[in-house]
Amino acid sequence: MTRDEFFNWxxxxxxxxxxxxxxxxxxxxxxxxxxRRKDDGEELPAWVPxxxxxxxxxxxxxxxxxLPPVTxxxxxxxxxxxxxxxxxxxxxxxxxxxxxVHNWYKRGRFPKWLPxxxxxxxxxxxSKVGRVDSxxx
Numbered sequence: 734m735t736r737d738e739f740f741n742w743x744x745x746x747x748x749x750x751x752x753x754x755x756x757x758x759x760x761x762x763x764x765x766x767x768x769r770r771k772d773d774g775e776e777l778p779a780w781v782p783x784x785x786x787x788x789x790x791x792x793x794x795x796x797x798x799x800l801p802p803v804t805x806x807x808x809x810x811x812x813x814x815x816x817x818x819x820x821x822x823x824x825x826x827x828x829x830x831x832x833x834v835h836n837w838y839k840r841g842r843f844p845k846w847l848p849x850x851x852x853x854x855x856x857x858x859x860s861k862v863g864r865v866d867s868x869x870x
Contacts, residue, residue: 734782759845779828787852803843
């Protein structure tokens with residue numbers, strides 16, 4: 734997702750200022766300011782479109798901010814549900830380095846954006862399943 738695509742997505746959802754955007758994505762307002770400074774068409778971190786999908790999915794269910802705190806147990810359970818057996822498998826989902834996932838576990842600290850991105854991954858899987866089911870009908 735490019736900078737422009739992201740801020741167009743935000744605008745379409747009434748998110749215009751840095752502070753509410755930062756709150757939705759659990760990043761700092763400075764991060765949003767940095768994203769605004771990127772060049773036209775420059776890509777944002779790969780987890781951002783997943784988080785956007787997570788926001789949309791949760792908003793469609795009527796509770797866009799009902800996200801669990803991430804713990805080792807929570808993330809491990811999420812990984813098992815998705816057959817993600819290694820740090821590499823999980824890293825591939827978010828297009829990050831395996832070492833980053835390893836460090837999350839080692840430190841017991843996880844990025845605040847992670848539950849929203851996980852919700853986006855779940856939503857993408859459910860929409861693919863839905864398309865397959867409807868195509869078969």
